[in-house]
Amino acid sequence: MKLDELTKGVFxxxxxxxxxxxxxxxxxxxxxxxxxLGMSLGVLFVLVGSNVIISVIKQWIPPEVRIPCxxxxxxSFVTIVDLFMHGYAPELHARLGIYxxxxxxxxIIFARAEAFASKNPVSHSLLDGIGMGIGFMFAIVGIASVRxxxxxxxxxxxxxxxxPQFTQSPAMVMLLPPGAFLTIASIMALxxxxxxxxxxxx
Amino acid sequence: xxxxxxxAVGSIFVHNFVLFRFLxxxxxxxxxxxxxxxxxxxxxxxxxxTCASAITWPVYTYLLLPYEIEFMRTVTFILVIAAFxxxxxxxxxxxxxxxxxxxxxxxxLITTNCAVLGVTLVNLEQRxxxxxxxxxxxxxxxxxxxxxxxxxxxxxxxxxxHVPHSFKGLPIAFISAALLALAFMAFTGxxx
Amino acid sequence: MSELKRILSISxxxxxxxxxxxxxxxxxxxxxxxxxxxxxxRKITESLASIFPDASFRKTGEYYTVLVNGEEIGYAxxxxxxxxxxxxxxxxxxxxxxxxxHIYVVSQLETPGLGTxxxxxxxxxxxxxxRIEDLRLRREGGLIxxxxxATISSRAITEIVRTRAEVIRNET
Numbered sequence: 001m002k003l004d005e006l007t008k009g010v011f012x013x014x015x016x017x018x019x020x021x022x023x024x025x026x027x028x029x030x031x032x033x034x035x036x037l038g039m040s041l042g043v044l045f046v047l048v049g050s051n052v053i054i055s056v057i058k059q060w061i062p063p064e065v066r067i068p069c070x071x072x073x074x075x076s077f078v079t080i081v082d083l084f085m086h087g088y089a090p091e092l093h094a095r096l097g098i099y100x101x102x103x104x105x106x107x108i109i110f111a112r113a114e115a116f117a118s119k120n121p122v123s124h125s126l127l128d129g130i131g132m133g134i135g136f137m138f139a140i141v142g143i144a145s146v147r148x149x150x151x152x153x154x155x156x157x158x159x160x161x162x163x164p165q166f167t168q169s170p171a172m173v174m175l176l177p178p179g180a181f182l183t184i185a186s187i188m189a190l191x192x193x194x195x196x197x198x199x200x201x202x
Numbered sequence: 203x204x205x206x207x208x209x210a211v212g213s214i215f216v217h218n219f220v221l222f223r224f225l226x227x228x229x230x231x232x233x234x235x236x237x238x239x240x241x242x243x244x245x246x247x248x249x250x251x252t253c254a255s256a257i258t259w260p261v262y263t264y265l266l267l268p269y270e271i272e273f274m275r276t277v278t279f280i281l282v283i284a285a286f287x288x289x290x291x292x293x294x295x296x297x298x299x300x301x302x303x304x305x306x307x308x309x310x311l312i313t314t315n316c317a318v319l320g321v322t323l324v325n326l327e328q329r330x331x332x333x334x335x336x337x338x339x340x341x342x343x344x345x346x347x348x349x350x351x352x353x354x355x356x357x358x359x360x361x362x363x364h365v366p367h368s369f370k371g372l373p374i375a376f377i378s379a380a381l382l383a384l385a386f387m388a389f390t391g392x393x394x
Numbered sequence: 395m396s397e398l399k400r401i402l403s404i405s406x407x408x409x410x411x412x413x414x415x416x417x418x419x420x421x422x423x424x425x426x427x428x429x430x431x432x433x434x435x436r437k438i439t440e441s442l443a444s445i446f447p448d449a450s451f452r453k454t455g456e457y458y459t460v461l462v463n464g465e466e467i468g469y470a471x472x473x474x475x476x477x478x479x480x481x482x483x484x485x486x487x488x489x490x491x492x493x494x495x496h497i498y499v500v501s502q503l504e505t506p507g508l509g510t511x512x513x514x515x516x517x518x519x520x521x522x523x524x525r526i527e528d529l530r531l532r533r534e535g536g537l538i539x540x541x542x543x544a545t546i547s548s549r550a551i552t553e554i555v556r557t558r559a560e561v562i563r564n565e566t
Binding site: 025076188 | 374
């Protein structure tokens with residue numbers, strides 16, 4: 001039963017493909033797998049942190065100032081990520097640029113705070129945060145892998161080569177904004193196709 | 203002195219917030235089904251972005267910088283934006299009920315629109331002056347509205363088009379966005 | 395009275411949360427402050443060393459005076475401006491006779507694989523030994539070859555370096 005809270009975010013209610021949330025960072029930093037991993041770790045931390053804190057303090061928050069309270073909690077976690085990333089992973093911090101502070105307005109985090117953490121006990125909210133965070137990681141790393149492989153003709157993560165150079169004329173457009181939209185469109189169409197196939201079988 | 207024309211053209215076309223910086227995508231796909239609602243959302247966003255740029259600039263320059271608490275900028279900016287949006291909502295509801303009816307429902311959505319916080323952060327990164335920031339906020343809003351209107355026009359026509367089953371709904375919207383982004387890339391060579 | 399009570403009951407939780415948040419952030423700022431300063435300083439020292447190896451530097455206002463064996467040979471300074479998709483920040487070395495020694499890109503957010511090639515030596519080495527006036531793309535009458543597929547990034551960094559170098563030359 002409790003495990004459901006964890007796995008639903010990864011597959012069944014994946015925040016990106018099912019709930020269509022958090023698109024901005026998803027498309028903006030998915031040019032390379034390293035960036036995507038760094039970003040999703042940041043999002044995971046903020047998501048778990050804010051879900052737990054909001055779940056703990058929910059009974060003391062008057063409904064009128066609910067939104068500002070949530071925002072302050074979320075923004076604090078984001079600033080913590082920002083500061084520590086700047087100190088301990090400066091290169092990643094420089095590459096992600098303004099998308100680190102923009103985690104604040106990642107709709108996944110706010111939506112989970114509002115729709116889940118403010119109504120459920122702490123343990124459930126913790127699992128929900130982890131599940132949604134991992135679901136986001138799956139999505140962004142998936143999109144980043146497609147884009148990196150197609151646009152550079154190889155894949156390297158933190159200096160380790162996973163796929164060696166296989167073409168000298170890769171599709172540069174995949175790195176640019178249109179490539180991001182094309183990738184997510186294809187993945188979503190694939191998911192839709194799978195769904196209809198499943199329905200037809202039943 | 204900032205080159206205001208360069209800022210404006212840059213934010214509307216070259217670095218379009220939606221199609222180049224990937225900011226404000228949720229409303230971009232959420233409210234682009236109908237041209238009328240796209241226009242309403244656009245007007246509200248232009249207004250909030252312009253005001254947010256005008257408010258956050260003095261807050262940063264006169265409050266955060268002198269006390270060396272720049273690290274509080276994310277918390278401060280988002281709170282200021284949220285408070286401002288809520289205030290505008292209350293004022294409009296009380297004094298302009300008809301305007302509230304048409305725009306009111308978009309206002310709460312704007313607080314979590316990353317384009318608004320995004321424009322204030324871009325202003326800081328580019329070290330614009332107060333006027334530069336306001337112009338940037340205004341033109342970023344116009345750029346957002348432009349993209350939103352184009353998108354809603356396309357989507358209204360897509361309703362009638364014969365789309366492969368798996369691509370119905372969002373996937374085809376993303377494909378259209380890809381083509382729009384491709385078209386907007388033609389602006390990158392502009393020099394002012 | 396009840397109105398006041400209502401306002402207080404709404405605002406006190408928010409204020410408390412803000413205070414706690416401020417305190418937590420101040421603490422994390424203190425924890426990371428030294429580290430961030432070191433990171434930023436290392437970037438500057440590394441870029442200075444890569445432009446003028448075996449030299450010492452003296453900070454003079456906005457730029458660094460470069461000394462070799464106690465003798466002034468040139469200046470090093472940061473130039474910064476808008477690239478294709480973000481701010482490009484680069485360290486520039488200038489000899490006293492007005493030719494460039496070298497440039498070193500400190501930070502940039504250009505498109506990976508295309509615009510990011512402005513940091514590669516094949517591109518940056520072109521700046522060495524050029525006069526400031528020649529820092530334009532070849533198609534615009536200068537001596538810098540742009541990177542194929544990344545004309546805008548190439549032009550941006552060339553313009554950034556030239557504009558700043560002109561300012562520094564007039565100051566010194």
